[in-house]
Amino acid sequence: MLDNYLREQDGVITLVQAQQTGLNRQAVYRRVRSGHWLRCSPGVFFVDDRPFTDRARIRAAVWGCGPRATASGMAAAWWQEITKYPPDTVEVTVPKVCDPPKRYGIRTRRRDLDPADCVTRQSLRVTALPLTVLEAAARRGGGMRIVDAALQRHLLxxxxxxxxxxxxxxxxxxxxxxxxxxxxxxxxxxxxxRLLVGLLRQAGITGWKANQRLGRWEIDALFRSPKIAIEVDGLAFHTDPEAFQRDRVKQNDLALMGYQILRFTWLDLTEYADRVLAEITFALSHRAAGAASSRTGAAH
Structure with missing residues (x-):
């Protein structure tokens, strides 16, 4: 039973769990004095026969703040695989009545969480996915990409x-x-x-018109002469199957009319504006070069 705890909990164990395996308090502290176990915080230990991983660090930080402590913010996002990189500082939400001591690498927030906002993942209490996404998006290093990723993966x-x-x-x-x-x-x-129009104007790109009719469709930004249609998707695009299917039909219709379609998401426009402008500029120059080549060929 002890081995199972250590294997499944990244080498981290609490005093209560150790006692459940048959070890008494004296047996636990003998292991600490011998150096086999390291004391992370009162009642939380790490068995020093393996690397102290980021998972072990976050688990120990949360458990060290009490039995009702909950990993939140970027720590919860990483634990639930919404973000790729673990945070340097572990955010932990504790009940208002709790006042755990301040420790390096841990930031505590005192708030009573609704039961609907707490789940257990790999034996660790974390904020439920919707609250995790909201809080991580509002943190430094989070932003719109957190919300966008969760919606694209249909997690919520x-x-x-x-x-x-x-x-x-x-x-x-x-x-x-x-x-x-x-x-x-x-x-x-x-x-x-509006974001797209602002980017085009700031970059001095001309020759387009917004909200133009083309056949049975309305195009967000249309270059008629080089035949380029630009479409943008709000975040709701990811969660609306009917809109997704309609846009596929629309894209095929425009391609059959000879238009090149460029699609950009909310995330593209807010986080990768330079890339958006580079792709539009490249498409315009490529189409212009193709048109010039066609005219030269026709003259010969």
């Missing part, structure tokens, strides 16, 4: 994020999360269009 839907936000009004990062949700809701597409 916008209504799940709104529900978690409304249950946790007033928390740290709440205003930033609300702004993200408003942008991601029904007006997301219009806001994405």
């Amino acid at each position: 839907e916008l209504r799940d994020l709104w529900a978690a936000h409304l249950r946790n009004k007033g928390r740290h990062g709440s205003p930033a999360a609300r702004s993200l949700l408003r942008a991601a809701d029904s007006g997301a597409h219009s806001e994405a269009e």
Whole structure:
């Protein structure tokens, strides 16, 4: 039983768990005095026969803040594989009545979480996915890419994020999360269009018109002469199967009319604006070169 705990918990074990395996308090402290076990915090130990991994670090940090402590923010996001890199500082949410001592590498937030906002993953208590996404997106290093990734992977839907936000009004990062949700809701597409238009104007790219009819479709930004159609997707695009299918039909129709289609997401426009402009510029120059070559061939 002890081996199972250590194997499944990254070498981290609590005093209560050790006692459940048959070890008494004296046996535990003998292991600490001999150097076989390291004391991470009161009642939390690491068996020093393996690397102290990031998983062990986060697990020990959370358990060291008490039995009702919950990994949150970027720590919860990494634990649930929403982000690639573990945070240097482990954020832990504890009940308001708790006041754990400050320790290096750990940031505690005192807040009573709704049961709907807590789950257990690999024996560790973490914030549920919707709240995790909202809080991580509002943290440094998070941002819109966190929300976008969760929606693209169909891990949750916008209504799940709104529900978690409304249950946790007033928390740290709440205003930033609300702004993200408003942008991601029904007006997301219009806001994405405004972002695209602003980028085109700032870059001095001309020859386009916004919201133009082409056949039975309306195009977000249309270059008629080089035959380039630019379409933008708001965050809600990821969770609306009907819109996704309609856009596939639209894209095929435009291609049959001889148009090159460039599609950009909300994330592209907010996080990778330089790449968006580079792709548009390349498409324009490539089409212009192709048109010139065709004219030369026709003259000969």
